Amino acid sequence: MPGVPTSRDTKSHRDLTRALQKLLGKNAVLSRPEDLILYEYDGSVEKGRPDLVAFPGTTAEVSEIVRLAAKYDMPILGRGAGTGLSGGALARSGGLMLVFSRMNRILELDFDNQRAVVQPGVVNLDITRAVEHAGFYFAPDPSSQKSSTIGGNVAENAGGPHTLANGVTTNHVTALELVLPSDGEIVRVGSKQGDSCSYDLTGLFVGSEGTLALVTEITVKLTRKPEAIKTLLAVFETVDDASETVADITARGITPAACEMLDGWTLRVIEDYIHAGFPMDSGAVLLLEVEGMLEAVTSQAAAIDEICRAHKAREVRVARDDKERDLLWKGRKNSFGALGRIASGIYVLDGVIPRSKLPQTLRRIQEIGTQFGFNIGNVFHAGDGNLHPIVLYDLRDNEQFQRALKASAEIIRYCVEVGGSLTGEHGIGMEKSELMPLLFSDADFDFMRRVHDAFNPKCSLNPGKIFPLGKGCGETRLKPHHVQTPKPEPATAPAPPASVNAT
Amino acid sequence: MSAVTDSAVARLESVLGANAIFVAKAANRELYALDGVSPTAFAKPASTEQAAEIVRFAAKENLSVIPIGARTKLFCAPTPARYDVALDLTALDDVAHYDPADLTVSVGAGMPLAKLNTMLREQNQFVPLLVPYYTQSTIGGTIAAGLDSPLRNAYGTPRDFLLGAEFIDGNGAQIKTGGRVVKNVTGYDLHKLLIGSCGTLAAITRLNFRTFPLPATTQGFLAAFPDYKSALSARQKVIHSPLVPLTLDVLNAQAARLFDGHTNGTAPIPEIDSNHWYLFTEFSGNEDLLARYKRELAEIADQSQAGDMHILEDSTALAAMAARLRESIAHFREHFAAPVIVKLALPPAQHTQAATVLQSIADAAKLPIAVIARASGPILIATSLQSEHSASGEATDSPISSLFAREILTLARSFGGRAQLISAPPHIKPAYRTIFRESLASERTLARRIKSAFDPNNLFPTLDAPAAQPTPPKSETSQSPSPSSEAAAQTDLPPSPPTPLPSKQS
Numbered sequence A: 001m002p003g004v005p006t007s008r009d010t011k012s013h014r015d016l017t018r019a020l021q022k023l024l025g026k027n028a029v030l031s032r033p034e035d036l037i038l039y040e041y042d043g044s045v046e047k048g049r050p051d052l053v054a055f056p057g058t059t060a061e062v063s064e065i066v067r068l069a070a071k072y073d074m075p076i077l078g079r080g081a082g083t084g085l086s087g088g089a090l091a092r093s094g095g096l097m098l099v100f101s102r103m104n105r106i107l108e109l110d111f112d113n114q115r116a117v118v119q120p121g122v123v124n125l126d127i128t129r130a131v132e133h134a135g136f137y138f139a140p141d142p143s144s145q146k147s148s149t150i151g152g153n154v155a156e157n158a159g160g161p162h163t164l165a166n167g168v169t170t171n172h173v174t175a176l177e178l179v180l181p182s183d184g185e186i187v188r189v190g191s192k193q194g195d196s197c198s199y200d201l202t203g204l205f206v207g208s209e210g211t212l213a214l215v216t217e218i219t220v221k222l223t224r225k226p227e228a229i230k231t232l233l234a235v236f237e238t239v240d241d242a243s244e245t246v247a248d249i250t251a252r253g254i255t256p257a258a259c260e261m262l263d264g265w266t267l268r269v270i271e272d273y274i275h276a277g278f279p280m281d282s283g284a285v286l287l288l289e290v291e292g293m294l295e296a297v298t299s300q301a302a303a304i305d306e307i308c309r310a311h312k313a314r315e316v317r318v319a320r321d322d323k324e325r326d327l328l329w330k331g332r333k334n335s336f337g338a339l340g341r342i343a344s345g346i347y348v349l350d351g352v353i354p355r356s357k358l359p360q361t362l363r364r365i366q367e368i369g370t371q372f373g374f375n376i377g378n379v380f381h382a383g384d385g386n387l388h389p390i391v392l393y394d395l396r397d398n399e400q401f402q403r404a405l406k407a408s409a410e411i412i413r414y415c416v417e418v419g420g421s422l423t424g425e426h427g428i429g430m431e432k433s434e435l436m437p438l439l440f441s442d443a444d445f446d447f448m449r450r451v452h453d454a455f456n457p458k459c460s461l462n463p464g465k466i467f468p469l470g471k472g473c474g475e476t477r478l479k480p481h482h483v484q485t486p487k488p489e490p491a492t493a494p495a496p497p498a499s500v501n502a503t
Numbered sequence B: 001m002s003a004v005t006d007s008a009v010a011r012l013e014s015v016l017g018a019n020a021i022f023v024a025k026a027a028n029r030e031l032y033a034l035d036g037v038s039p040t041a042f043a044k045p046a047s048t049e050q051a052a053e054i055v056r057f058a059a060k061e062n063l064s065v066i067p068i069g070a071r072t073k074l075f076c077a078p079t080p081a082r083y084d085v086a087l088d089l090t091a092l093d094d095v096a097h098y099d100p101a102d103l104t105v106s107v108g109a110g111m112p113l114a115k116l117n118t119m120l121r122e123q124n125q126f127v128p129l130l131v132p133y134y135t136q137s138t139i140g141g142t143i144a145a146g147l148d149s150p151l152r153n154a155y156g157t158p159r160d161f162l163l164g165a166e167f168i169d170g171n172g173a174q175i176k177t178g179g180r181v182v183k184n185v186t187g188y189d190l191h192k193l194l195i196g197s198c199g200t201l202a203a204i205t206r207l208n209f210r211t212f213p214l215p216a217t218t219q220g221f222l223a224a225f226p227d228y229k230s231a232l233s234a235r236q237k238v239i240h241s242p243l244v245p246l247t248l249d250v251l252n253a254q255a256a257r258l259f260d261g262h263t264n265g266t267a268p269i270p271e272i273d274s275n276h277w278y279l280f281t282e283f284s285g286n287e288d289l290l291a292r293y294k295r296e297l298a299e300i301a302d303q304s305q306a307g308d309m310h311i312l313e314d315s316t317a318l319a320a321m322a323a324r325l326r327e328s329i330a331h332f333r334e335h336f337a338a339p340v341i342v343k344l345a346l347p348p349a350q351h352t353q354a355a356t357v358l359q360s361i362a363d364a365a366k367l368p369i370a371v372i373a374r375a376s377g378p379i380l381i382a383t384s385l386q387s388e389h390s391a392s393g394e395a396t397d398s399p400i401s402s403l404f405a406r407e408i409l410t411l412a413r414s415f416g417g418r419a420q421l422i423s424a425p426p427h428i429k430p431a432y433r434t435i436f437r438e439s440l441a442s443e444r445t446l447a448r449r450i451k452s453a454f455d456p457n458n459l460f461p462t463l464d465a466p467a468a469q470p471t472p473p474k475s476e477t478s479q480s481p482s483p484s485s486e487a488a489a490q491t492d493l494p495p496s497p498p499t500p501l502p503s504k505q506s
Helices: A011-024 A033-039 A059-071 A124-134 A150-156 A201-205 A239-251 A264-274 A294-310 A322-333 A335-339 A355-372 A398-417 A433-438 A442-455 A498-502 B006-016 B027-032 B048-061 B113-121 B139-145 B190-194 B228-239 B253-259 B287-303 B315-326 B328-335 B348-365 B399-414 B429-440 B443-454 B473-477 B483-491
Strands: A052-054 A076-079 A096-099 A106-110 A115-118 A173-179 A186-190 A214-221 A228-236 A258-263 A284-292 A315-318 A345-348 A377-380 A389-393 B021-024 B041-044 B065-068 B085-088 B095-099 B104-108 B162-168 B174-178 B203-210 B218-225 B247-252 B277-284 B309-312 B339-345 B369-374 B378-384 B418-423
Touching: A011 A052, A011 A059, A033 A052, A059 A076, A059 A096, A059 A173, A059 A186, A059 A214, A076 A150, A076 A214, A106 A124, A115 A124, A124 A150, A150 A214, A173 A201, A186 A201, A186 B443, A201 B190, A201 B443, A228 A239, A228 A294, A228 A322, A239 A258, A239 A284, A239 A294, A239 A355, A258 A264, A258 A322, A264 A284, A264 A322, A264 A335, A264 A377, A284 A294, A284 A322, A294 A315, A294 B287, A322 A335, A335 A345, A335 A389, A345 A398, A355 A389, A355 A398, A389 A398, A398 A433, A442 B174, A442 B190, A442 B443, B006 B021, B006 B041, B006 B048, B021 B027, B027 B041, B027 B085, B048 B065, B048 B085, B048 B162, B048 B174, B048 B203, B065 B139, B065 B203, B095 B113, B104 B113, B113 B139, B139 B203, B162 B190, B174 B190, B218 B228, B218 B287, B218 B315, B228 B247, B228 B277, B228 B287, B228 B348, B228 B369, B247 B253, B247 B315, B253 B277, B253 B315, B253 B328, B253 B369, B253 B378, B277 B287, B277 B315, B287 B309, B309 B315, B315 B328, B328 B339, B328 B378, B328 B418, B339 B399, B348 B369, B348 B378, B348 B399, B399 B418, B399 B429, B418 B429, B429 B443
Parallel strands: A052 A096, A076 A096, B041 B085, B065 B085
Antiparallel strands: A106 A115, A115 A214, A173 A186, A173 A214, A228 A284, A228 A315, A258 A284, A258 A377, A345 A389, A377 A389, B021 B041, B095 B104, B104 B203, B162 B174, B162 B203, B218 B277, B218 B309, B247 B277, B247 B369, B339 B378, B339 B418, B369 B378
16 A cells, blocks of 8 residues: 555654754654644545655755655655645655645735745735735636645646636746755746746746656746626526537637636536525526726627527626625635535546537536446536536445546546547646556657656656656655665755855 | 768668658758858758658767758857758648637648748637748747747737647657647646757647637837836836737837838838837727727826827738837848847846946947837847947957947846847857856756757757856856856856946845
């Protein structure tokens, strides 16, 4: 069983624990099984228990921890709030987990240049809270934004409903400070303005799922709050009508800020819980938002209204005020919580397809559900073709869980078949590594492996992610991890000079 | 080092078969010359497979390769230390996929950019890449060169709309990255590394883009300001207003001469006054929006002491002005003697201080200097090194010109920015490139690691100056930068002269 800390009582494990306690303080290191068990899961259906958990407070400490872990040959991985949905922040092969919750300071707000410099443990929504008084917000808004951290968002290149017009995390990050896994070296990539003037390393590290480096500081763009916002709820009798509407909106070149679909089955579960105002007898609703200059918003909303009605929307309602708008979004963003009330296991899938293939794909998902004996709900980012089929299962019933995994793989396979991809915003992580060959060849894997090894040559950082087992690295570690006797000590690496952080 | 021998030619020709074109030691090799260096041979594969075959062959024979499109922006690439084979990819110009209803397109790297946009225009769509040498450029060369498009103010840069790519790595393997859907986090974003890689990493064979609806009716606004402070202050006010124009640039008089001789519909635009700075912006929308843009832009300009203001409503005239702005780099290269063009990447609020310094550099060195300060950050600087030696008419790498480069570097660093050499006369280009790459600090070490992952045989050119010594990883990042030593060792430049600039704290 991965994650069972068989080596807890060895001398070297105790030595590493003590060294970490000395570096960080006793309260910042967890090593007892009852503590570690809290870190063996995330928002996904996967598990993996770390052997140790440490809470660094500074970049220098992160660097020192990396060196210590290397000395004891202990794999490491970073973790934010643990809300990820693909197992990216799980210790698949045990090891030392760095949790960034203490590095949660906003270091700089530069409104003139519309930038903020933040530590990785800052919660996504807290950036917006810190800047909204000045008329700004941080645009990427994953449903988990009340708890997920910017560090995790960067690792997974998180999306959200409003990324349709505004882009995902990578479009909003201009610079990073990183700690490299090989020797704890601290490096900076990108700049406040953002143009790389060389290779776009920032673009590579964002979305690398914590497999290339540990991110210790992030420069993000702040977006000006739009002058006008209109939120529309379009109510349809059938899922088909709603998805034809989305395809038509896209084809006509209208880019709403958000275009979310909830099918009838899902919205009834949500409405029971949140009372957001979704009509209980509808087949599907679209939650649409347009934003920007007042004159543009008015004409876009009118065009969308017309398209919805042309596709047999029985009602198109415009939120009258912020209160109604917030309530509609509360319904959307708490949908997974609402589903949690009726099933012990929720498997939120994440596939992506060309928008024009939406109607046929939703029909195929229903067929797959029937085939595997599930009622599959859909609440998702329809505007960018990012599907989130939801399979509810009984957590205690392994047979059901295995069936859910098979249904998921079938859906993802279909996404690829129609020209789509494996994941739109959750990441590959542990969940989908075995599906990667649907898209990539052995030559592709060899190449990705070379890029991986350029930064993480010993696979000491977050092993067992992204690459299918056997094509990446870290498989040998997928057994209970035994803490090694420390290697003979070379001269202790000096702490990085302050100048590195001060640039 | 090896060159293309006769037997190698024969072997490669037998590998390629009849469809590909392979020419060695012929006169027209010079078409592919880069900074005066011609390849021994050029190869024009008819398919991606053939292109990969050529790269594999080159790897086996230890030949250096430069991937090439329409040859319009070779000046962006580093001067090659070796140059055996020019890999002409212009025959890879197919449309693999275009789904107008999905707003995505996938094309071969050799597809001419203008041809692509003509095809997209039929569906009222386009790829918002208005780059210099637009009418000749291939899409592959455009991405590899990574030059700026004025439209980035509204649409971002290629990193925001390039969805995926296929390329040939330095082993000759055909690699795929990303996809053709608008939202995708499957695997590493390797395609982002190709942007601005100038042929140093891989031979790009296919590119997938998000397309955009063509803007509605577009109009423009040109205003003259008494100095850069007022022009930039007006620009900052627009940035922080609800207005979202398509382009938003401040130009000094030298740069604004781009528009010389132009007419605003029937009325000619008054002559550019050499003491003025100009704000040029384009915006689009319905009638209400256009009216609001014109009203509010005029108000903002007025608050910032603007003199002459011109509303540009004639679409033909405006399109012609936009084309001149798009071609600014080409214009400077053609109209300046011994042109040096530099991009300075600084956050926009720092542009006023940067302009102060640029002005003093230009005055001190008596260099004519053209400046385009783009709202999203980059400042394009063009100068002519010839005027300092106007008597002889010869451009030289005088102390003043290297001082110019050093001071631009100091300027970039003092605000935590970056400097990049876009174009320079061949004889000073390596030295200038080395100087500007100092602004990248520790990233150069990481860039080398990327380079070895993409191109383990060092078949493609390197971004760093030729013969760069592999530096121990520690030295660049963990010590305070010692800029001059490395550069001086590689380029015989005199050590960095003391800078006359006021020191700035970022």
